[in-house]
Every structure is written in C-alpha cells, then in structure tokens.
Amino acid sequence: MSDTKKFVYINRKAPYGTVYALESLEVVLIGAAFEQEVQLVFVDDGVYQLTKGQDTDGIGMKNFSKTYSALGDYDVNQIYVDEQSLKDRGLTMDDLQELTYEDEDDDWAEKSSMKLVNREQLADLISDADVLLNF
Amino acid sequence: MSTLHTVNKSPFDRNSLDTCLSVTKADATVLMIEDGVAGAMQNTTASAGISDAMAKGVKFAVLGEDLRARGLPADRVMDGFSVVDYAGFVQLSADHDNVQSWL
Amino acid sequence: MKFAIQINEGPFTHQAADTAYQFTKAALANGHEIFRVFFYHDGVNNGTMYGVPPIDDRNVQQMWSELAEEHDLDLVVCVAAAQRRGIMDEDESKRHGKGAANIAPKFRISGLGQLIEAGIQADRLLVFGD
Numbered sequence: 001m002s003d004t005k006k007f008v009y010i011n012r013k014a015p016y017g018t019v020y021a022l023e024s025l026e027v028v029l030i031g032a033a034f035e036q037e038v039q040l041v042f043v044d045d046g047v048y049q050l051t052k053g054q055d056t057d058g059i060g061m062k063n064f065s066k067t068y069s070a071l072g073d074y075d076v077n078q079i080y081v082d083e084q085s086l087k088d089r090g091l092t093m094d095d096l097q098e099l100t101y102e103d104e105d106d107d108w109a110e111k112s113s114m115k116l117v118n119r120e121q122l123a124d125l126i127s128d129a130d131v132l133l134n135f
Numbered sequence: 136m137s138t139l140h141t142v143n144k145s146p147f148d149r150n151s152l153d154t155c156l157s158v159t160k161a162d163a164t165v166l167m168i169e170d171g172v173a174g175a176m177q178n179t180t181a182s183a184g185i186s187d188a189m190a191k192g193v194k195f196a197v198l199g200e201d202l203r204a205r206g207l208p209a210d211r212v213m214d215g216f217s218v219v220d221y222a223g224f225v226q227l228s229a230d231h232d233n234v235q236s237w238l
Numbered sequence: 239m240k241f242a243i244q245i246n247e248g249p250f251t252h253q254a255a256d257t258a259y260q261f262t263k264a265a266l267a268n269g270h271e272i273f274r275v276f277f278y279h280d281g282v283n284n285g286t287m288y289g290v291p292p293i294d295d296r297n298v299q300q301m302w303s304e305l306a307e308e309h310d311l312d313l314v315v316c317v318a319a320a321q322r323r324g325i326m327d328e329d330e331s332k333r334h335g336k337g338a339a340n341i342a343p344k345f346r347i348s349g350l351g352q353l354i355e356a357g358i359q360a361d362r363l364l365v366f367g368d
Contacts, residue, residue, distance in 0.1 A: 031353075036358065122158045123160055134235065135367075234365075
C-alpha cells in the first residue's frame with residue numbers, strides 16, 4: 001500500500017444541536033497536517049453545517065461556520081455535498097457558503113472546492129475510501 | 136473495493152438505513168447492530184427496501200446478541216440475513232476493504 | 239489484521255462503548271491486533287476512574303482498563319475533547335490548576351493526530367458512536 005491513504009469524512013449531523021460537527025472539523029484541521037488525501041462529504045443533516053449566515057449570538061455558542069471557509073488554506077478542497085439531502089430539505093447550493101481554494105498548479109487561481117454529488121457518486125466516494133471517519 | 140456498512144439506528148427512528156441502502160454497492164454487506172437490528176425483522180416498513188438491495192446483490196447480516204437483548208426472535212428475521220456474533224462482526228470487517236458506520 | 243477503534247460516546251447513555259468493547263475483545267480472541275482505541279467526543283468519559291456504577295451493572299471504564307492491562311492496549315483519550323469534559327491526567331490537572339487527576343489506569347491523553355495516525359497505520363478503522 002502507498003504511504004498516502006484516502007480519508008473520507010462523512011458528516012451527517014447538523015451543527016449546534018450536538019457537538020459532532022465542531023469536533024469533526026477539529027479532526028479535519030489536525031488531519032490536514034498529515035498529508036493524506038482528504039475528502040469531506042456532507043449528507044443528510046450534515047448539509048446544515050454549511051449554511052450561510054449562521055448567527056449563534058442568541059444561543060451563546062461559538063459560531064464555527066467561518067472555519068469551513070479556511071479549509072482551502074489547509075489543502076482540504078474536495079468537498080462533496082449530497083444533492084438529494086439538499087433537495088429533501090428545500091435547500092440549494094445557493095443556501096450554502098461558497099468554499100474555495102487557490103490552485104497552486106494553476107497560478108493560484110481561485111476555484112470552488114465544492115461538488116454536488118448524487119447517490120451513485122456518493123456510493124463511489126465511500127467505496128473508494130481507505131479510511132471512513134463518521135460523525 | 137467492498138464496504139461493510141454498519142447501521143445502529145432503528146429505521147423507525149432515523150433515516151440511517153435509508154441513506155445507507157441508497158449508497159450500497161452490489162459487493163457490500165450491511166450489518167445491523169444495536170437498535171439497528173429492528174430493521175432486520177420480517178414484515179416491516181423497512182423490508183421492501185432491504186429486499187430491493189438484496190436483489191441487487193447486497194448481503195445482509197444482523198448481530199444476534201443485539202437481537203436477543205431486545206427480545207427479537209432470530210426466526211423472525213427476514214430471509215437472506217445471516218445472524219452473526221461479535222466474532223462474525225470482526226470477520227466481516229476483515230473481509231471488506233473498509234467500514235462505514237451510519238451513526 | 240490490525241484494527242483501530244474510535245469511540246464517540248461515553249459509557250451508559252449509548253451502547254456504542256459496549257459494542258466497541260465486545261468487538262475489541264472478539265478481535266483479540268480471534269488473533270487480530272488492536273493498534274489503538276481512540277476516545278473522542280463524549281467517548282472520553284470512558285476514561286474517568288471516578289465512575290461508580292451499581293454493583294449489579296457493568297463498569298465500562300474498568301472493563302477497558304482490564305482489557306488494556308491484559309492485552310497491552312493503547313487507550314488514547316483526545317486531549318481537546320477531554321479538557322472540555324474534565325478528564326485529566328496528572329500533568330493536565332497541574333497545568334490547569336485543578337485538584338486532582340481522574341484518568342483511569344491504562345488510559346493516556348494525547349492529541350487528535352493519534353487518531354489520524356491510527357487511520358494510517360491500521361488495516362481497518364471502525365467508528366462506534368451515536
């Protein structure tokens with residue numbers, strides 16, 4: 001086996017109601033230093049993690065939604081959003097933050113990190129993973 | 136690569152089994168554990184989806200210890216399921232290339 | 239085969255830690271290796287020595303300590319998750335000016351990197367949670 005493994009994070013929980021989203025993000029940030037291939041999947045209620053305009057002042061909890069936009073700086077730029085989950089919740093990509101990265105192989109052009117996937121593509125992402133981290 | 140999917144939620148409580156079944160490939164196995172074992176019983180609203188996946192080639196297993204703990208008789212588990220113990224769970228994890236836990 | 243185990247829930251509220259324990263025991267009994275057990279989220283609560291369950295109930299924390307003793311398991315509690323939830327070893331407790339350590343025998347506190355390393359080193363990583 002090669003030295004690099006494909007780590008796929010499957011995020012299925014909404015933020016704030018439980019701690020999973022926040023602590024998953026903490027794993028992703030630490031994991032980025034290990035130079036493995038990293039893919040993030042947002043499916044089911046996990047898509048709520050990426051909504052725009054989160055304001056947690058009223059609930060007295062830390063708003064960590066801005067951290068997602070820093071993922072590009074950590075070379076985490078393969079972010080997959082499940083289309084069906086958005087649809088089921090009356091959401092579109094326009095409701096989500098736009099996550100980008102600067103492509104060093106393309107004169108640091110700013111590119112989108114996000115891809116909309118269907119269930120067949122999601123099946124491939126899961127099946128091709130070396131390590132699946134479930135939150 | 137083949138995946139072992141574990142489901143630990145009752146299909147009557149959460150959508151974990153539904154989402155799982157929508158992404159299982161023909162070479163995958165779905166193992167129901169903890170409260171997830173409820174999904175293995177005959178004649179439930181989950182049965183049709185499971186039968187469809189079986190027809191596609193997906194294999195199904197259920198953890199016997201969790202069935203027994205919940206008073207769910209193994210003879211009322213859907214046809215086509217294998218009832219495994221913890222050693223069987225370990226073996227399934229070794230036999231597949233990765234494990235996806237639908238928490 | 240080399241397994242890594244991640245546990246996301248504490249003892250008692252969810253079955254996750256029990257299932258992980260039974261899995262780990264069965265894996266060892268069948269000649270497999272457990273590279274590491276990593277406790278994350280509320281899973282860090284498996285590592286307190288102060289749990290005193292009723293005498294007719296299992297003691298999940300103690301079961302882990304004993305299994306680790308018997309098989310020299312590497313039980314790692316995530317430091318960030320542990321600090322949030324008040325699980326401390328001697329060093330942590332001193333550093334944060336707390337009265338005493340409460341980490342159970344055979345558990346150690348370390349960083350999230352230990353989870354990633356477990357994913358890299360082990361043949362399979364299994365997550366137990368809710």
